[in-house]
Amino acid sequence: MPFRSPELSDYDNVVSLNEAWLDLLQKDTRLIRGMQDWPDRLRRRITTLSRQQIARLAATPFLLFSFREGDERYWTRVLERTPERGLFTGNDSDEVDTLISASLGFIWQLAQRNPYTLRLICGATLYWTERIAEQTFFGLLDAVRKTGDMPDIRLLRRRQIWNKLLDGGVSRERALRRAAQMSALQVVLTVAPDTPAERWSRAARNTRTPLLHVADDDPEKT
Secondary structure (H helix, E strand, C coil): CCCCCCCHHHHHHHHHHHHHHHHHHCCCHHHHCCCCCCCHHHHHHHHCCCHHHHHHHHCCCCCCEECCCCCHHHHHHHHHCCCCCCCCCCCCCHHHHHHHHHHHHHHHHHHHHCHHHHHHHHCCCHHHHHHHHHCCHHHHHHHHHHHCCCCEECCCCCHHHHHHHCCHHHCCCHHHHHHHHHHHHHHHHHCCCCCHHHHHHHHHHHCCCCCCCCCCCCCCCC
16 A cells, blocks of 8 residues: 655654653653663763754654553553543643643644654554544543653663664764664664563454554764
8 A cells, every 4th residue: 555755844843842852851850760770871861961962862763752652551541541521630840741742743643644654753553543543632632641641761671772872873973873863763663562462452453352452063963
């Protein structure tokens, strides 16, 4: 089947959202939850990036943060709970709430307009993309905000990838920077979690049984 190519504006939005998230990482420690197993050096690195390094890393061609797109049980629970309209939980942070709202708006409109691009920038499953497309935007935003959850760091358990992104991925040399970022993209697109629970969930769905289920830049700088 034909696929509609991503538009330049799609990647502009990815860069903008990545930059906002990386900015927040520098000042809101709640966003780095789950990194307890990271070496101190790596944890300090991602939370002390310079303005210039943030701009470089933000150009990675996928969202650096995740809404747990591969966790089907989580999303079934989020989307199928009884709605209580208008009672947003939020995160006690206007900046975090703005990031979540803007990200979900971008994700939702891509699910409607170009699901192939959404899968590229999130490494998302077809199931998740279709579930997002089924929602109204308000319904999606309301359901997610009621959880009070924050975005996760994408590829959290793949520290070698983050070592690469936080080294070559912020390099002053454009070729090295792009190589590191494209290497990470390959992992996002080709190495998906496949737990026994997820395999059972997919099998059950196929039977139609309801179950969750650092110096000056070079001339090619960004």
